[in-house]
Amino acid sequence: MGHWSRAVWVLGLVAxxxxxxxxxxxxxxxxxxxxxxxxxxxxxxxxxxxxxxxIALGSAVSYGVGAYTMALVSIHANxxxxxxxxxxxPLGGLVASLVxxxxxxxxxxxxxxxxxxxxxxxxxVFQLTAINAGFTGSTSGLILPFIxxxxxxxxxxxxxxxxxxxxxxxxxSALVRRSRFGLQMLAIRDDEDRALGLGxxxxxxxxxxxxxxxxxxxxxxxxxxxxVGQIFPQFVxxxxxxxxxxxxxxxxxxGTLAGPLLGALILESFQQWLTLTFSNSSLYLILFGALFLLxxxxxxxxxxxxxxxxxxxxxxxxxxxVAAAETTLAGSRA
Amino acid sequence: xxxxxxxxxxxxxxxxxxxQDCSLEVAEGSxxxxxxxxxxxxxxxxxxxxxYVRADxxxxxxxxxxxxxxxxxQVFALGIGRTFQLTRIFERLSVxxxxxxxTQRREGWLRGLTRSKSSPEExxxxxxxxxxxxxxxxxxLQAGALSYGQRKLLELAYVLxxxxxVILLDEPAGGVNxxxxxxxxxxxxxxxxxxxxxxxVEHNMEFVMSLCDxxxxxxxxxxxxxxxxxxxxxxxxxxxAYLGGGDDELEEVAGG
Numbered sequence: 001m002g003h004w005s006r007a008v009w010v011l012g013l014v015a016x017x018x019x020x021x022x023x024x025x026x027x028x029x030x031x032x033x034x035x036x037x038x039x040x041x042x043x044x045x046x047x048x049x050x051x052x053x054x055i056a057l058g059s060a061v062s063y064g065v066g067a068y069t070m071a072l073v074s075i076h077a078n079x080x081x082x083x084x085x086x087x088x089x090p091l092g093g094l095v096a097s098l099v100x101x102x103x104x105x106x107x108x109x110x111x112x113x114x115x116x117x118x119x120x121x122x123x124x125v126f127q128l129t130a131i132n133a134g135f136t137g138s139t140s141g142l143i144l145p146f147i148x149x150x151x152x153x154x155x156x157x158x159x160x161x162x163x164x165x166x167x168x169x170x171x172x173s174a175l176v177r178r179s180r181f182g183l184q185m186l187a188i189r190d191d192e193d194r195a196l197g198l199g200x201x202x203x204x205x206x207x208x209x210x211x212x213x214x215x216x217x218x219x220x221x222x223x224x225x226x227x228v229g230q231i232f233p234q235f236v237x238x239x240x241x242x243x244x245x246x247x248x249x250x251x252x253x254x255g256t257l258a259g260p261l262l263g264a265l266i267l268e269s270f271q272q273w274l275t276l277t278f279s280n281s282s283l284y285l286i287l288f289g290a291l292f293l294l295x296x297x298x299x300x301x302x303x304x305x306x307x308x309x310x311x312x313x314x315x316x317x318x319x320x321x322v323a324a325a326e327t328t329l330a331g332s333r334a
Numbered sequence: 335x336x337x338x339x340x341x342x343x344x345x346x347x348x349x350x351x352x353x354q355d356c357s358l359e360v361a362e363g364s365x366x367x368x369x370x371x372x373x374x375x376x377x378x379x380x381x382x383x384x385x386y387v388r389a390d391x392x393x394x395x396x397x398x399x400x401x402x403x404x405x406x407x408q409v410f411a412l413g414i415g416r417t418f419q420l421t422r423i424f425e426r427l428s429v430x431x432x433x434x435x436x437t438q439r440r441e442g443w444l445r446g447l448t449r450s451k452s453s454p455e456e457x458x459x460x461x462x463x464x465x466x467x468x469x470x471x472x473x474x475l476q477a478g479a480l481s482y483g484q485r486k487l488l489e490l491a492y493v494l495x496x497x498x499x500v501i502l503l504d505e506p507a508g509g510v511n512x513x514x515x516x517x518x519x520x521x522x523x524x525x526x527x528x529x530x531x532x533x534x535v536e537h538n539m540e541f542v543m544s545l546c547d548x549x550x551x552x553x554x555x556x557x558x559x560x561x562x563x564x565x566x567x568x569x570x571x572x573x574x575a576y577l578g579g580g581d582d583e584l585e586e587v588a589g590g
Contacts (some may be wrong), residue, residue: 179450186426186427190427191422191425193416193422196405197385197386198405198408198435199410199411199496
């Protein structure tokens with residue numbers, strides 16, 4: 001990692017950590033919580049789909065399972081409302097990963113394009129089940145134990161836990177990228193059959209990656225449920241969730257470390273801000289459509305790759321210019 | 335006892351009988367050639383041996399062990415490496431990372447998660463092999479930027495990472511210039527001298543005839559003739575096979 005990119009990471013982290021200190025308005029801190037939740041999800045989604053090239057469009061299952069784990073356990077265990085409920089966040093992630101194992105075992109039997117369709121189909125099975133089952137509260141949803149923190153700082157603990165999830169997802173992605181396991185996923189992305197022929201156990205690598213990616217998404221769902229206090233099957237098992245995180249990763253740069261974070265930061269905060277400012281929750285869809293046309297036209301590999309290419313090209317040009325100048329100088333001396 | 339033996343293998347794709355009762359033996363430490371008109375089943379035979387395609391009938395043995403129906407990763411782990419006719423490399427990984435993908439066969443499932451991409455020994459082995467095929471200077475380059483000939487060399491190098499006993503090469507001399515063909519032939523001889531066994535599919539007759547100890551000619555999915563290069567070249571059935579196939583390789587076979 002170069003000096004510049006390290007500086008950008010540190011600055012980004014400091015800015016995110018100071019945000020609720022500087023911007024104290026609860027409405028804006030709430031936007032921050034939602035944005036961080038999406039950043040964690042997009043980063044984690046990218047750790048499987050970006051690395052292997054298997055585009056999963058059923059991650060809302062993990063988000064919903066995480067949310068329902070939080071809701072059902074806190075309600076049925078009669079938990080005292082408060083910070084202790086944060087302990088259920090990792091549990092939500094664990095349950096999401098366990099649920100993902102049989103799903104992955106089925107969906108990963110097929111290759112790429114078919115995989116996309118199968119994940120969507122499995123998602124709808126879960127959504128319909130959640131809407132119709134009794135224990136999910138069906139369409140009227142579930143109300144979690146009410147946390148009576150003061151309105152002016154209610155959002156702040158959630159903000160920092162969500163920031164923790166983002167850091168967790170990012171570090172996990174970076175570690176995976178440096179491990180053999182990550183190299184195997186990238187090899188699968190480039191040529192799965194060739195990887196198999198070089199001894200990579202492609203099936204177990206894909207399944208492990210898939211289940212691991214669902215862990216953070218499940219945790220994010222659990223945190224969301226605790227944050228909003230009431231969940232509905234149609235909102236936690238939401239097909240737009242998958243479209244959103246996939247688009248965030250594409251916008252920022254699929255397969256890169258910073259790309260999904262940046263994509264989610266831009267899109268989710270923008271969407272929340274539009275909803276808050278114009279109290280129109282579908283206006284963003286039109287703007288997003290236009291934005292994506294521009295991205296696909298001008299930087300099809302995403303913002304991060306676009307900028308990185310510019311920087312390396314400029315550095316190469318400057319180096320060439322210096323070398324040329326030295327040659328001229330040497331020539332004139334001789 | 336042959337190191338690799340194929341006996342009575344058949345395989346149909348829909349109505350096309352790609353392999354029909356095909357048998358073949360490769361002696362340990364030899365360089366065996368596999369020739370035949372296009373569509374005679376050479377690549378399908380490679381696919382059956384390396385586990386990419388299942389045989390409808392027949393068996394494949396590696397030494398004493400039957401390997402029919404094993405998966406490609408299992409066949410590779412036993413010590414049979416292969417290259418592909420159209421080179422297949424990991425284009426968005428660096429040349430060195432391409433090599434490292436092949437180093438990972440001896441590990442358990444969970445160890446891969448916790449270990450870093452490579453140990454220093456693995457990197458130095460990979461660099462030695464890249465140096466052996468002559469592309470060590472390109473180790474940090476993205477593999478997608480390699481020329482066709484360099485890709486062929488990389489493919490040969492990463493098959494060698496796992497130190498296989500048998501190496502199957504699918505048209506190693508196809509589409510590369512004469513200098514490189516000679517370099518590849520030289521590498522094959524050097525590896526053979528170290529005891530590695532080769533089975534080579536190739537259309538370049540000069541390459542096959544000069545390199546191989548024994549040549550098998552395939553025709554319509556079966557093994558037609560096997561023998562020393564000179565015998566095979568003079569066998570009238572071989573000429574018939576190429577003539578019958580309407581293939582323009584006749585002159586090459588006859589003229590050598």
